[in-house]
Amino acid sequence: MGTISVNASGTLEWHGRSYRCAVGRGGVAANKEEGDGVTPAGTFALREVRYRPDRIEALSTALPSSPLSPNDGWCDDPADAEYNRRVTVPYAKSAESLWRDDHLYDLIVVIGYNDDPPVSGKGSAIFMHVAREGYSPTAGCIALSKDDLLAIVRSVAKDTTIEIVP
Numbered sequence: 001m002g003t004i005s006v007n008a009s010g011t012l013e014w015h016g017r018s019y020r021c022a023v024g025r026g027g028v029a030a031n032k033e034e035g036d037g038v039t040p041a042g043t044f045a046l047r048e049v050r051y052r053p054d055r056i057e058a059l060s061t062a063l064p065s066s067p068l069s070p071n072d073g074w075c076d077d078p079a080d081a082e083y084n085r086r087v088t089v090p091y092a093k094s095a096e097s098l099w100r101d102d103h104l105y106d107l108i109v110v111i112g113y114n115d116d117p118p119v120s121g122k123g124s125a126i127f128m129h130v131a132r133e134g135y136s137p138t139a140g141c142i143a144l145s146k147d148d149l150l151a152i153v154r155s156v157a158k159d160t161t162i163e164i165v166p
Contacts (some may be wrong), residue, residue, distance in 0.1 A: 002160050
């Protein structure tokens with residue numbers, strides 16, 4: 001067990017080490033809405049790890065993990081029954097492709113936010129993923145360097161949580 005701690009100033013603390021990270025362009029807040037760019041505040045489970053098998057080799061992690069495929073997507077349509085769930089793309093409603101040309105989703109840790117059950121409009125696709133160059137703000141996720149994210153993924157336990165504080 002253990003808790004990863006993230007603060008709005010862009011620092012992630014884990015196992016006595018500090019990592020630089022990016023958070024949402026709207027900052028960190030308890031009241032998250034779809035599309036607001038806010039990283040949700042609270043303590044959440046880490047659900048699973050997904051990775052691009054053409055860019056990252058199979059991982060050693062305590063979390064459930066599986067390779068992404070070009071047909072993996074995530075529904076971000078609050079009116080859809082599959083809201084904030086993995087879907088197959090192309091998808092009839094709005095969905096984000098998880099197989100991206102850039103490297104942001106080469107490695108994804110799905111954070112257990114608004115998923116048990118999803119509440120329409122409260123935000124979807126909250127992940128830890130690879131940061132853009134310069135750590136520019138995200139749409140609500142937490143982003144780290146690829147090497148830092150790999151180190152964290154390899155060291156978490158299946159019951160590790162993440163606490164995100166404003």
